[in-house]
Amino acid sequence: MGAEQQQQQQAAGGSRFAAAFGLLRQYMREQPGAGGGGMVTVGLMPGGGVDGVDAVTPEQRIRTMELFPQQAGTVRGSHERTGPERAPLTIFFGGRTFVFDDFPAEKARELMQLAGSFCAPPPVSDAGAGAEPACQNAPGQPCLSDLPIARKASLHRFLAKRKSRLAAADPYPAPLAAPGAGAAKETAGKAVPEDGGAPWLGVNSALQLN
Amino acid sequence: RPPPSRSRTPPAEKGFCVVRTTGRTPENFPIPIPYPLSFSHSTPRRTRPPALPQPPSSQPHPPPHTPVEIRGGTDRGADRGSAPGDGRRDERHLGRTMSLGIPDVALGLVMGCVEDPWDRDAISLVCRHWCKVDALSRKHVTVAMAYSTTPDRLFRRFPCLESLKLKAKPRASMFNLIPEDWGGSASPWIRELSASFHFLKVLHLRRMIVSDDDVAVLVRAKAHMLVSLKLDRCSGFSTSSLALLARCCKKLETLFLEESSVAEKENDEWLRELATSNTVLETLNFFLTDLRASPAYLFLLVRNCRRLKTLKISDCFMSDLVDLFRTAETLQDFAGGSFDDQDQGGNYANYYFPPSVQRLSLLYMGTNEMQILFPYGATLKKLDLQFTFLTTEDHCQLVQRCPNLEVLEVRDVIGDRGLEVVARTCKKLQRLRVERGDDDQGGLEDEQGRVTQVGLMAVAEGCPDLEYWAVHVSDITNAALEAIGAFSKNLNDFRLVLLDREVHITELPLDNGVRALLRGCTKLRRFAFYVRPGALSDIGLSYVGEFGKTVRYMLLGNAGGSDDGLLAFARGCPSLQKLELRSCCFSERALAVAALQLKSLRYLWVQGYKASPTGTDLMAMVRPFWNIEFIAPNQDEPCPEGQAQILAYYSLAGARTDCPHSVIPLYPSVGS
Numbered sequence: 001m002g003a004e005q006q007q008q009q010q011a012a013g014g015s016r017f018a019a020a021f022g023l024l025r026q027y028m029r030e031q032p033g034a035g036g037g038g039m040v041t042v043g044l045m046p047g048g049g050v051d052g053v054d055a056v057t058p059e060q061r062i063r064t065m066e067l068f069p070q071q072a073g074t075v076r077g078s079h080e081r082t083g084p085e086r087a088p089l090t091i092f093f094g095g096r097t098f099v100f101d102d103f104p105a106e107k108a109r110e111l112m113q114l115a116g117s118f119c120a121p122p123p124v125s126d127a128g129a130g131a132e133p134a135c136q137n138a139p140g141q142p143c144l145s146d147l148p149i150a151r152k153a154s155l156h157r158f159l160a161k162r163k164s165r166l167a168a169a170d171p172y173p174a175p176l177a178a179p180g181a182g183a184a185k186e187t188a189g190k191a192v193p194e195d196g197g198a199p200w201l202g203v204n205s206a207l208q209l210n
Numbered sequence: 211r212p213p214p215s216r217s218r219t220p221p222a223e224k225g226f227c228v229v230r231t232t233g234r235t236p237e238n239f240p241i242p243i244p245y246p247l248s249f250s251h252s253t254p255r256r257t258r259p260p261a262l263p264q265p266p267s268s269q270p271h272p273p274p275h276t277p278v279e280i281r282g283g284t285d286r287g288a289d290r291g292s293a294p295g296d297g298r299r300d301e302r303h304l305g306r307t308m309s310l311g312i313p314d315v316a317l318g319l320v321m322g323c324v325e326d327p328w329d330r331d332a333i334s335l336v337c338r339h340w341c342k343v344d345a346l347s348r349k350h351v352t353v354a355m356a357y358s359t360t361p362d363r364l365f366r367r368f369p370c371l372e373s374l375k376l377k378a379k380p381r382a383s384m385f386n387l388i389p390e391d392w393g394g395s396a397s398p399w400i401r402e403l404s405a406s407f408h409f410l411k412v413l414h415l416r417r418m419i420v421s422d423d424d425v426a427v428l429v430r431a432k433a434h435m436l437v438s439l440k441l442d443r444c445s446g447f448s449t450s451s452l453a454l455l456a457r458c459c460k461k462l463e464t465l466f467l468e469e470s471s472v473a474e475k476e477n478d479e480w481l482r483e484l485a486t487s488n489t490v491l492e493t494l495n496f497f498l499t500d501l502r503a504s505p506a507y508l509f510l511l512v513r514n515c516r517r518l519k520t521l522k523i524s525d526c527f528m529s530d531l532v533d534l535f536r537t538a539e540t541l542q543d544f545a546g547g548s549f550d551d552q553d554q555g556g557n558y559a560n561y562y563f564p565p566s567v568q569r570l571s572l573l574y575m576g577t578n579e580m581q582i583l584f585p586y587g588a589t590l591k592k593l594d595l596q597f598t599f600l601t602t603e604d605h606c607q608l609v610q611r612c613p614n615l616e617v618l619e620v621r622d623v624i625g626d627r628g629l630e631v632v633a634r635t636c637k638k639l640q641r642l643r644v645e646r647g648d649d650d651q652g653g654l655e656d657e658q659g660r661v662t663q664v665g666l667m668a669v670a671e672g673c674p675d676l677e678y679w680a681v682h683v684s685d686i687t688n689a690a691l692e693a694i695g696a697f698s699k700n701l702n703d704f705r706l707v708l709l710d711r712e713v714h715i716t717e718l719p720l721d722n723g724v725r726a727l728l729r730g731c732t733k734l735r736r737f738a739f740y741v742r743p744g745a746l747s748d749i750g751l752s753y754v755g756e757f758g759k760t761v762r763y764m765l766l767g768n769a770g771g772s773d774d775g776l777l778a779f780a781r782g783c784p785s786l787q788k789l790e791l792r793s794c795c796f797s798e799r800a801l802a803v804a805a806l807q808l809k810s811l812r813y814l815w816v817q818g819y820k821a822s823p824t825g826t827d828l829m830a831m832v833r834p835f836w837n838i839e840f841i842a843p844n845q846d847e848p849c850p851e852g853q854a855q856i857l858a859y860y861s862l863a864g865a866r867t868d869c870p871h872s873v874i875p876l877y878p879s880v881g882s
Contacts, residue, residue: 090874092821092825099842099871099874147792147793147817147818147853148710149646149707149709149710149740149767150382150385150386150387150792151385151646152384152385152645152646153384153385153386153469154384154469154498155596155621155645155646156386157498158596158597159647159648162599162648163648
């Protein structure tokens with residue numbers, strides 16, 4: 001199936017799924033216990049535990065889950081469903097992941113039917129896992145991921161500080177920027193120290209835009 | 211014994227899994243084999259397959275004929291009666307029993323001289339007995355992924371440890387890519403440290419969460435012994451902990467807090483406490499933190515701690531530190547002082563730095579202030595200009611006065627012109643970092659502030675001693691990479707990022723250049739190549755696999771064009787232990803196959819990939835002791851930084867039990 005068809009279906013199914021998802025959210029709000037804390041684990045390979053792992057405490061229930069809806073097709077390995085009523089549900093949609101603990105089985109079935117009825121076969125189209133990037137490029141080109149190059153936190157802070165020092169002190173570029181009271185807003189939340197430890201209040205006049 | 215040379219070699223990650231693997235299943239644990247009597251240090255560094263580590267049930271017990279006594283420890287199986295004496299002194303008595311033709315005494319002495327962890331790794335694999343002797347004589351261990359083992363396992367193997375380094379959060383957290391609640395709490399480790407590890411004097415926690423309670427527990431147990439504490443890019447504690455450390459740890463020589471998030475409570479009282487309680491401090495580093503420090507207390511510290519060599523602080527005006535520098539006669543390394551714009555008439559031409567100063571990093575220094583460094587250019591060995599406001603011309607002016615630089619850190623505002631000056635002037639340069647400046651085309655950065663193939667080639671030819679080189683470029687050619695391969699023979703760590711500023715790059719793809727670089731730089735251990743789609747084709751990626759034989763750590767961004775490239779890559783790179791992939795287009799299936807194929811892989815981090823329709827293709831890499839975790843994208847943020855991540859690593863500890871909601875352990879599942 002082509003990428004265009006997939007995108008079309010996603011676009012068409014998007015609003016309807018959003019509506020269904022809105023119903024789901026409403027249901028979740030009505031159920032105070034659902035979505036509570038607790039580890040979500042996936043048991044896809046039976047007997048895959050590690051020697052020496054601490055025994056499960058009585059409080060921890062072993063929960064296994066089907067990672068993806070049945071209609072999606074192949075589910076690797078055998079899986080168990082513990083408890084007839086509730087199990088965790090994970091939905092991957094449009095680059096986002098939603099995890100719900102203790103989701104009742106009937107509601108899950110309804111949801112899956114709803115999702116299944118939106119799309120023409122094959123039914124896997126809108127069940128893609130979270131990280132499907134938005135590929136907007138000419139056919140034949142490699143997939144262009146939309147991740148921008150990340151910046152190191154320390155430098156990010158420095159550059160942000162520099163920008164706000166300029167903007168706060170002097171909105172109009174001028175040769176000698178006098179440090180104004182406006183620069184103090186960058187120090188919001190911080191008490192002004194007694195002596196000279198507040199260089200951020202001034203703007204370095206050496207920074208000229210030449 | 212000579213002190214461990216931890217800082218001698220570049221800060222390589224000294225092994226991931228604490229328990230060394232044997233390449234065999236536990237049932238086939240190696241039995242002592244006849245071995246040449248002359249054990250030499252030139253044990254070849256084999257690349258071992260990342261096979262099953264030994265589970266605790268087959269932990270070796272010392273054979274009865276080797277009396278090994280440990281004083282003060284509670285190592286099970288090795289205590290042979292208590293000997294009187296100071297439990298803190300590190301004495302081990304090895305008997306005169308022969309093992310493989312070498313008496314234990316000699317063995318212990320020889321091993322004590324071997325500090326390189328890779329060599330120690332090889333030694334410990336010879337036989338059970340040598341493993342034990344190595345374990346008892348190991349002074350320092352780095353656990354590069356804290357979740358790969360448990361504190362008590364570590365203690366059981368290395369009961370005599372004097373120095374421990376732990377890392378937890380993925381490296382991506384330094385780029386704000388990891389959720390705040392991801393994990394990495396130091397509590398279980400500090401609890402174990404307080405109960406055991408009776409010889410521990412040095413602790414380094416990097417990218418972990420440390421609470422005030424944790425510090426209190428640590429201080430209660432180890433205050434009388436602690437010589438060095440580094441809370442490196444950590445968070446969760448406050449200045450109360452610093453005050454506690456200051457008051458109680460009288461032997462503290464190193465307090466390192468760089469880039470940590472510290473909650474501020476009683477102003478900078480902790481600094482006053484440190485200044486008045488401690489006289490042996492050699493290193494105080496709270497650079498890149500928001501901690502406040504008044505010049506008066508800093509002066510007090512410098513006056514009382516006559517051995518102070520390294521002082522790295524947060525913002526403090528240089529004009530207020532004049533007295534400090536006049537007093538600090540042993541100071542070698544200073545960072546953090548900043549400049550006050552109001553001090554317009556401030557003349558820094560005659561600023562006094564003690565003659566011992568060799569390393570400087572001054573914040574917010576501008577064109578008018580850089581003259582402060584002119585008289586000291588010739589003595590400077592390290593210069594950090596990343597956080598300054600200098601132009602390209604300023605960089606040229608400054609660097610040309612510093613012919614003895616060994617370490618230079620700048621933003622790419624230095625430009626090709628500045629790098630040409632570096633190449634001409636800094637012949638002894640060992641480490642060069644060119645960080646990414648502001649992308650704002652509005653002119654905050656100098657127009658000449660671009661690094662291209664011109665600067666790269668100049669530096670490659672001009673600075674043959676380079677060992678570490680990280681550079682952000684705006685343009686590149688194959689010839690530049692070939693030049694690096696031809697001239698930079700000492701490189702062990704090379705990282706290149708091709709920025710998105712220019713639409714058109716002079717020469718793409720860079721396949722041939724990368725091949726030449728990897729072939730030429732035979733000592734390369736760490737390699738990062740973050741480019742754009744089309745810059746490294748599938749063939750180029752296969753070159754990386756084929757010629758990156760010695761590389762242990764790799765980061766690839768936008769590399770390859772399809773799964774074929776990744777699979778070809780995975781057939782090579784025999785030494786690759788840690789792999790980070792970002793913004794690539796590989797499918798889950800290919801990632802899983804590659805993870806299984808890379809012989810030495812112990813740690814895999816991926817952000818940006820082609821998900822499978824069912825999301826279960828990733829399970830193809832399921833295997834024992836291999837934790838697979840999925841970090842869900844941040845649901846509140848539509849921005850791409852919220853993209854999902856895969857983290858997979860070898861672990862003896864089983865699945866994490868402290869996962870937040872954003873982290874989903876896919877394998878193993880607890881209890882199954």
